[in-house]
Amino acid sequence: MDKFKFAPASLNEKIVFGAQRPGYGSISVNREQMQAWIAHMRERGIRRVCCLLSQDQLGYYQEDLLRMYRCEFGEDKVCWAPVQDFHLVQSETLSETILPFLQESDEQGETV
Helix, strand or coil: CCCCCCEECCCCCCCCEECCCCCCCCCCECHHHHHHHHHHHHHCCCCCEEECCCHHHHCCECCCHHHHHHHHHCHHHEEECCCCCCCCCCHHHHHHHHHHHHHHHHHHCCCC
16 A cells, blocks of 8 residues: 555546545645655656645644645645634635545646
8 A cells, every 4th residue: 555545536547646644644744755755746647736635734834835735836836725623615615625626636737
């Protein structure tokens, strides 16, 4: 099994993948854990990040996780659409933020 449970979103998916958050299981995540996650994703060809962590979950990080993503992947290669765990995504967030980002990823052939 993959270290971060990294896997395609569906059986034949080539663009959209999922993974546990950096430092999953910890409520205080340091820079090294964040960098290990980013390196792991890059090794698997990930070029863009769609972060679904809530504001509360972002508080687990000792440094600004979204800023680190933007520095590593590029300002326009990171989408933040907070979704509370065990809740459905708001339809507006899905249709106006997440799906356009994923569509752009597909059009550019960049894995997310």
